[in-house]
Structure formats: C-alpha cells, structure tokens
Amino acid sequence: DAGITQSPRYKITETGRQVTLMCHQTWSHSYMFWYRQDLGHGLRLIYYSAAADITDKGEVPDGYVVSRSKTENFPLTLESATRSQTSVYFCASSRGQHQETQYFGPGTRLLVL
Amino acid sequence: AQRVTQPEKLLSVFKGAPVELKCNYSYSGSPELFWYVQYSRQRLQLLLRHISRESIKGFTADLNKGETSFHLKKPFAQEEDSAMYYCAPPMAGANNLFFGTGTRLTVIP
Numbered sequence: 001d002a003g004i005t006q007s008p009r010y011k012i013t014e015t016g017r018q019v020t021l022m023c024h025q026t027w028s029h030s031y032m033f034w035y036r037q038d039l040g041h042g043l044r045l046i047y048y049s050a051a052a053d054i055t056d057k058g059e060v061p062d063g064y065v066v067s068r069s070k071t072e073n074f075p076l077t078l079e080s081a082t083r084s085q086t087s088v089y090f091c092a093s094s095r096g097q098h099q100e101t102q103y104f105g106p107g108t109r110l111l112v113l
Numbered sequence: 114a115q116r117v118t119q120p121e122k123l124l125s126v127f128k129g130a131p132v133e134l135k136c137n138y139s140y141s142g143s144p145e146l147f148w149y150v151q152y153s154r155q156r157l158q159l160l161l162r163h164i165s166r167e168s169i170k171g172f173t174a175d176l177n178k179g180e181t182s183f184h185l186k187k188p189f190a191q192e193e194d195s196a197m198y199y200c201a202p203p204m205a206g207a208n209n210l211f212f213g214t215g216t217r218l219t220v221i222p
Contacts, residue, residue, distance in 0.1 A: 035212070040122075042214035043157075043199060059211075090157060099145045099164070102210065104157040 003027050006091050006105040014113050019078045021108050023091030031094045032074040033102065034058075034066065036087040043090065049074055081112045117202050119213040126190045127221045134185040134216045136174075136200030146183040147210065148174055151197040160185075160198070170194070190220045 004025040013019050023032065034046040035058075045058030047066040055066050063085060065077045074093075078085055089108045094100040116139045126132045138146070146163040161169045163176050163183065174185045183200060197217050201210040 040214065042119075043212035045211075092157075101147075101159045101162070102149075106156055 004091065004093055004103055004105045006089075006108050008108060009106065010109045012111045012113065013081050015081060015083060017081050019081050019110065021076045021078075021089055021091075021110070023074045023076070023105060025072055025074075025091075025093040025103075027093065027095075027103070028071055029093035029095050029103070030071070031096065031100070031102075032068065033092040033094075034064070034074070034076045035090045035092065036060065036085075037090060037107070038087050046076065046089075078110075081110075083112050086110060086112045117200055117211055117213040119198075119200055119216050121216045122214065123217050123219070125219045125221055128192055129189050132187050132190040132194070132218065132220075134198050134200075134218065136183045136185065136213060138181050138183065138200070138202040145202075146174070146176060147201040148172070148183075148185050149199045149201055149212070151199070152193075153196070157199070190218075192220050192222055194218060195220045 007022045030051050033048040035043045036046055037043050044060045046060055046064050047055055047058050049055045049068040052068050052071045055068055065079055068074050091105040092102040094102045118137045120135050148160040149157050150160040151157045172185055172187045174183050176183050195218055197215050199215045200213040
C-alpha cells in the first residue's frame with residue numbers, strides 16, 4: 001500500500017488561494033486518477049491520466065487543473081479554492097484501463113474556509 | 114446517461130445475519146463490475162471483481178444482466194464487515210470507473 005502516497009494529508013486554506021495536492025506512485029502504473037469524496041455523492045472522478053503528458057476530464061473537472069510530466073506523479077491544483085471544494089481527495093493508480101484494479105492513496109482532507 | 118445506483122445509503126444488520134448490498138447499473142455493453150470497500154481509517158481497496166468470480170471475505174456478487182444488477186452478498190455478517198461499500202461499473206466508452214454513492218454497512222454485535 002505504501003506504493004501510492006498523497007501529501008499533504010490534511011490542509012486548511014482560504015477561499016481564493018491556490019492549493020496543490022500531490023500524488024506519487026512507485027509502481028510505474030500507466031493510469032492515475034483523482035477523485036473527490038463527498039457525503040451523498042460518493043466518489044466522483046475529477047481528472048485522470050492514461051500516461052505521462054496525457055490527461056482527460058472526469059465527471060467534475062471545473063476549478064481543477066492537473067499535470068503529469070512524470071509517470072509517477074499526478075498533482076492536482078485548485079487554482080482558486082472555493083468552499084464547495086472542501087472534500088476528501090483520493091488519488092488512485094492502475095496498470096491499465098477500467099478492467100484493472102485501482103489502488104488508492106490514503107486521501108487528503110481539504111477544508112476551504 | 115451512465116448511472117450506477119446504490120439505493121441504500123445506510124444498512125444495519127445483526128452479526129450472523131445475511132447481508133445484501135444492492136447495486137444497479139445502466140450500461141449497454143458487457144460490464145466489468147467491481148466492489149470496493151473502505152474500512153474505518155483505511156484506504157479504499159478492491160473487494161471483488163465480477164470477472165474473477167471469486168469470493169473475498171465471504172462476499173460474493175452475481176452479475177444479473179437481465180436486471181442490470183450486481184448485488185453484493187454475504188450469508189453471515191461479521192462485525193469486521195462494517196465499512197463503506199462502493200459499486201463501480203465502467204463508464205461507457207471511457208477508460209475509468211463510475212463509482213456509486215456508496216452504502217455504509219454497520220454490523221451490530
């Protein structure tokens with residue numbers, strides 16, 4: 001499980017600030033994903049990446065930016081944080097497409113004041 | 114539109130009782146369905162996948178294409194089964210999964 005890590009684990013920020021959540025995996029998995037977990041909505045996909053320099057939008061991409069310059073890293077940036085982005089954010093990786101098991105990080109709890 | 118429905122947000126059963134967590138999906142192809150579980154203070158992890166047809170921790174899930182369901186079942190619930198369970202079919206035409214809203218199972222001792 002230590003193969004995929006997230007940092008920070010907890011973050012408090014203010015409305016309008018830029019925040020970057022980090023995700024790092026050591027398996028050389030091709031696919032990486034960012035989800036947010038909210039009560040009543042379950043897990044919703046924000047962005048995903050099929051390989052380095054290839055990213056695509058998920059279900060709720062607005063207000064978020066991602067990059068994947070290296071296979072092992074997939075940072076998620078909130079360009080101007082809003083209260084509605086208060087959530088728990090999970091990063092995941094998998095070897096291949098949706099038929100493959102996804103491995104999840106421990107999550108980052110973000111509070112936007 | 115692609116949808117997955119887990120109708121019960123909360124489900125409580127007594128220890129030793131059978132448990133069934135419902136999942137219905139809308140997908141026109143032959144889906145590869147998953148159940149993921151999140152125990153307290155642990156990461157979300159795969160519980161089982163349809164294609165492997167295996168039983169994990171006593172849980173099984175049968176794909177019913179006619180009813181478009183993939184319910185998770187266990188004949189005798191244990192306290193350690195208390196967790197959040199997510200059903201996840203693939204997004205149609207996409208390379209990722211579509212998670213349901215989840216069911217929080219509580220097994221009462």
